[in-house]
Amino acid sequence: MGETRLSFKEMCGRFDVTPRTLRYYEYIELLSPEREGRSRWYGPREVARMTLILRGRKFGFQLEEIRQWLQMYESDGTEAQMRTWVEMADRQLLQLAEQRAQLESAIEELKALRDLTQKQLGE
Template identity: 70%
Template sequence: MPETRLNFKEMCAKFDVTPRTLRYYEYIELLTPDREGRARFYGPRELARMTLILRGRRFGFALEDIRQWLLIYEHEGTEAQMRAWLKLADKQLAELTEQQTQIEEAITELQALRDETAASIG
């Protein structure tokens, strides 16, 4: 079965990212497509990495954290990468929980102020 390869435009469309984003991910060495002349081609490795990058971004991880995590797999293997993932996930869960608390407090305060204002104007 032939290896799946996407060109630059196909990669942007598949992952719904801008060309600028894709070029930036290459610039900071998150992705390393095959090059043939000026054309770029993304194989299974790059597709998997892009999936992980976007998942990490959705969870709020910094690109540098994602880059370091991907490097662990290349240099130390799966188990080391999973251990690093657990540490990153625990840290991010704590940060998201704190943000959630702050948002809930802001909603409560805003609702109270809104209700006071509505009551004052009749």
């Protein structure tokens, strides 16, 4: 049963990230590829972790939060990781809702100012 491994270049292509991003994720210990000489190889574990990292970034989580959450699986297991995920998601949902309210307010204010300016131009 052979495991599929991706090269550094294949990993960048699969996840549409720059080499710099991938090296940084390794540097901050989010990923730990196998090394053979100067080559890096990414197995199923690293592919799964990268999927979770990018999903976390999409939702607005900080890399340090993601790193700690991923480490939790190694030390405390799946249930603790899932409970922590629910707590993190709840906090992030509140923060995103607040940001959305601020954006909606700014949009309404900008529209009103635009309409007022447009009206003044018409007079």
